[in-house]
Amino acid sequence: MQRLPDWRRRLTEFITENRNTPHEPGVWDCALGVANGALMAVRGEDFGAAYRGRYTTIKEGYALLREIDGVATPRGLASKRLGRSKPPAFARAGDIVCDAQGALGVFYAGEGWFAGEEQSSDGALVSAGFITIPRNQLKACWHV
Template sequence: MTGTLTRLPDWRARLAAEMDRQRRDPFAWGRHDCALGLAAGAVTALTGADLAAPWRGRYRSPSGARRVLHKAGFSSLADLVASILPEIPPARARVGDIGLIAADGPLKEALCVVDVSGLIAMTEPGHGRRPRADMIRAFKVG
């Protein structure tokens, strides 16, 4: 796990601005996917820390993402996130924390961002919504 992250004093405004910015970008493996776009963007907005820097530019497809994960010693996306952020019960997740949901895509799981009214998740055209009950794991940001 990395050092303790601290939320910036204006994290709410920064998160709102980041989510608004991201809404304009469609899904793209290795650039604007659930990890490098959605979750990493939220973490950076909340804390100023870019935890995804070592992963950027290393894959452009689902098979590439799997290969990079396995080469780094992780069997899943959830295992990677758990090595960086502290895991918490999904019921304790608050706005800005990172969640994990089951997905139909090639990795069978996806990261999301906890919001006031549920979860923000990536879809092909951009952001989508999921109910909070879909979250199977959660990770504390700051």
Template sequence: MVKQTRATLSRLPNWRARLAAEMDRQRRDPFAWGSHDCALGLAAGAIEAITGNDMAAEWRGRYTTPLGALRVLRKAGHASFTDFVAAHLPEHDHPDQADIGDIGLVESDGPVGVALCIVDASGVIVMTETGHGRRPRSDMTRAFKVG
């Protein structure tokens, strides 16, 4: 069962091809806070590919550091990165319910403590300093439905 939240997104008929193309495009872009990080690059790019909805438009370019990202989130009324995601996407009761293209949260050694990931058939795709990386699905602590 998915918990109800504000965002209602629908997957486009060709979402799988669009998601594959977006993941290929992203692999060419280096990590950059505020433009191509786990939220504004990886997750927002996947959500836009799957649904056609750019949920990150108002956030791009508003920060360039992890501290800046947290500051922007707090100004918007979110206590944490996790709270922000939960306020915008419906949450699965358990990460095992996540489907391909859904968004997950994984613990991170980075300065924010968590990172967004994209669920795929064999695990999750994460951002690293050098591009996309992979982790097992079991690393997800929470999962959110995209469309």
């Protein structure tokens, strides 16, 4: 499937609407929230339907990856659904990216955008929503 004609507007709206969404496994996490949300915005495809509402912890999510798609990690899921990864130097806006920990995100405005939260040194929540990682710290990308 190709990108939707209005994918840029849809991706920007997705980023804007979820800027402060708190991390919640099974709702707003790397695969179901960010990567699948970006795919829906860019291509109109929902790869997350089989997962939605079926897990509430990261451990349960990983078990579902094995059960549903036969893969062990979100990175494995991206490769299964989107094909072979490419170096992050080739990432374009709307592509799915992976960080050093194996989390999935979306490439937008020259950076990888990931579900996360920032905490202060005493553990208090400072912000929730997206965290960004520079391109040179990303590990892979998949063209969407």
